[in-house]
Amino acid sequence: MPDVTPLGHPRHHYWLVQGMARATGLDLPGAVREGRLGLHDWADIVHHCRSCAGAGWCDQWLAGDPHVTSPPRTCRNRAALAALKIEQELAKA
Numbered sequence: 368m369p370d371v372t373p374l375g376h377p378r379h380h381y382w383l384v385q386g387m388a389r390a391t392g393l394d395l396p397g398a399v400r401e402g403r404l405g406l407h408d409w410a411d412i413v414h415h416c417r418s419c420a421g422a423g424w425c426d427q428w429l430a431g432d433p434h435v436t437s438p439p440r441t442c443r444n445r446a447a448l449a450a451l452k453i454e455q456e457l458a459k460a
Contacts, residue, residue, distance in 0.1 A: 372420045380416040386429040387438045393452045403454050408447075415443045 388395045398404035416422070421441055428439060437452070438445045 374417040381413050390433045412444050419443045
């Protein structure tokens with residue numbers, strides 16, 4: 368039988384995603400407003416976070432008020448958030 372991690376609480380993981388975005392300088396609501404991120408894509412990002420067993424570690428990491436260029440390597444949304452950050456920077460240029 369496969370090892371299945373139960374999904375975390377949606378609200379908690381919504382705020383974890385927001386925290387990761389803030390820590391990297393990414394404006395997720397701005398990405399939605401500007402059409403760079405669809406609502407379904409945002410929901411997928413939160414869902415990926417919910418399926419991660421490392422959320423407790425993320426809580427601790429974010430509590431340290433990090434200011435970094437990208438989420439930690441262990442973040443399931445690292446690539447998606449990094450791509451959005453690049454798009455955000457290109458839109459500013």
